[in-house]
Amino acid sequence: MESLYDVAIIGGGPSGSTAATFLARLGRKVIVFEREKFPRFRIGESLLPQSMDAFERLGVVEKLESKFLPKYGAEITTSCGTGRVKNLFRNGLGAKHDRAYQVTRSDFDKMMLDHAAENGATVMEETSVESLGFGPEEVELVVKNGGETKKIRARYLLDCSGRGSMVGNYFKLRRSYENLKKFSVFAHYENVDRDEGVEGTFIRLIRGRDRWFWMIPLTATKMSIGIVMDIVDFKALKQTPEAALDQAIREQPQIWSRMGEATRVTEVHSASDYSYRNISLYGDRWLLAGDAAGFIDPIFSTGVFLGIRSGEDAAHALDQALKNPRSRSSLFKKYERDLQRVMNLYLRFVNNWYKPQFAEVITHPVNNLKLAATGNAVLAGNLSNSFAVWWRMEVFYLVVFLQRYLPLCPRVSLNPKDCTVLSSRPSKAKAVARV
Ligand SMILES: Cc1cc2nc3c(=O)[nH]c(=O)nc-3n(C[C@H](O)[C@H](O)[C@H](O)COP(=O)(O)OP(=O)(O)OC[C@H]3O[C@@H](n4cnc5c(N)ncnc54)[C@H](O)[C@@H]3O)c2cc1C
Structure with missing residues (x-):
């Protein structure tokens, strides 16, 4: 059995790599499981100026400037x-x-994931999370790399698995928007x-x-x-x-x-059929971020922005919950409220666009x-x-x-x-x- 991580993250896209960088910088023992080998194709190429503050805090502005x-x-x-x-x-x-x-997403996502590793996160590419188990004090993941299967334990799980919404599907939280098919x-x-x-x-x-x-x-x-x-x-x-x-x-x-x-x-x-939301974004031992929390519509290029924003917010909520377990419930509730509020604002804008x-x-x-x-x-x-x-x-x-x-x-x-x-x-x- 592997040692205990503070946070295990499913998915090395923008939300997962952002959360991993911030958690590693806060001194947390964090591991990211990414089932693919980067660079890999992704859609979502137009970023928003509103992400620039987060890019500065992440320390990637020079890399962005030189590559994109x-x-x-x-x-x-x-x-x-x-x-x-x-x-x-x-x-x-x-x-x-x-x-x-x-950005060409294959290059952007690789730059972001490499950056997480450079900042101290453990990054496991070509490693898929196969199953989840939730206990009162920790989570247990079964992960697979090639033919090898391992059990990993962590105090918290952050689901950044994208539209696959691994935890959302596990708890049957996912709801589609009928008017956005x-x-x-x-x-x-x-x-x-x-x-x-x-x-x-x-x-x-x-x-x-x-x-x-x-x-x-x-x-x-x-x-x-x-x-x-x-x-x-x-x-x-x-x-x-x-x-x-x-x-x-x-x-x-x-x-x-x-x-x-x-x-x-x-x-x-x-x-x-990519527009949906999970009705709950947290549980005792887990949070959802990025597309794994919800995705509304590509029209206003908000996907990566929300992925980065929620990745950063989730990292801080998890760090605080690790520091002070009693505040966990209020921290996670606030995280959910903030993210649902922003998604509601975009949902209204999107509904008007059509x-x-x-x-x-x-x-x-x-x-x-x-x-x-x-x-x-x-x-x-x-x-x-x-x-x-x-x-x-x-x-x-x-x-x-x-x-x-x-x-x-x-x-x-x-x-x-x-x-x-x-x-x-x-x-x-x-x-x-x-x-
Ligand atoms: C048509 C379309 C156009 C879009 N255009 C834009 C745009 O212009 N601008 C914009 O900002 N957004 C756009 N988006 C949205 C954008 O693609 C997403 O919001 C963004 O990629 C979300 O990032 P993420 O990190 O949450 O998830 P992802 O980028 O999807 O990353 C999730 C990662 O998790 C990994 N993973 C999944 N399951 C597992 C598992 N079990 N084990 C291990 N790893 C796993 C996947 O391999 C993947 O690398 C668009 C979306 C669509 C559908």
Whole structure:
């Protein structure tokens, strides 16, 4: 039998590696089990400025700066480009940071996990957690590496296993959102046209009638392109994910007009039915963080931000519980309350995004009451802490509600068939080329 760890972590993605780094720095004996060998593919490439403070505390800013493309803002446009907003993060209400990064996740996750090991965490790659046992004073995990199986004991377990939600499934805590049954398909492309200068670093979100697209520049020449639609709509297409992505790109003028020299350079990946929440985020001996706690929707790029935030908060709650076991219950309760509150804020924003009139409002920004600067701040991840942002968001939601009945902002079509410009096929289209 192995010695007793303070904390065992399932999963070495951003939430697990963040928690491991903070716990190791606090002097805790922490072990991370990651079933894959990094680098490995992951989706979730656009980070938020709101994570920059945590990156500073983690001590990874120099590594980020040297490896990844800065992201100075975000653009949202409607199908034909008739509604469009471009936000530089530095102009957001109360902006503290002018940038985030867009990252190839395989490299980012490896950098973060290596950083945890450099800070003193024990990292076991290619080691999967196979089963869980919970006692009053400790947890016991059965882990498997190659053909070898071992038992590991720890005072606490932190589940960072991602959408697999190992502990959530064990205790049957997972609930899906019936209104967010989405399907997503995505790939990387070389040589997609992009804007000059700083706007060339922006994430672009394109809102169509029954779908939306992302364009995320990952390097000077590589771009991630993805599409999100209802699962039922994807099934009705009766196409492979690859064919669906290809056709959707051809039908979307805001993207197709930029694909003249483009070549797909990765295989096509897909994900579906990924929006859910666990009804409880803690027990006597465990906490859930990152996607293992819940994932709402990719639209506002909040996944890694919430993973890092909850990883850090969980590390501090666990450290305090180890120091003072009597305070455990109140610490864990507070951890859960804070994380559920932030997820609720994002859930409301996401639910609004899927109303057609939301696109009309957000792409026609007015800075009365600093509403445009507030929308910008929210896109940077600043949704949670400030009263100044909160009340302005209430006004924004009121405008979105009224827009349904009164055209406070110009009406725009979200149907690409209504576009009169940009619909021509680019000259040298190679977007469908296989890798
Ligand atoms: C279509 C789509 C687009 C997205 N786009 C964005 C975006 O632009 N920006 C953004 O911030 N987020 C985005 N996300 C969300 C993002 O992918 C996740 O929120 C983020 O990866 C969560 O990090 P995590 O550490 O919690 O989990 P993960 O990154 O999933 O890591 C979990 C790790 O646990 C390991 N694991 C699982 N089970 C076990 C086990 N039993 N034993 C050992 N190891 C195990 C896995 O191998 C994995 O490495 C997107 C999500 C989707 C579906």
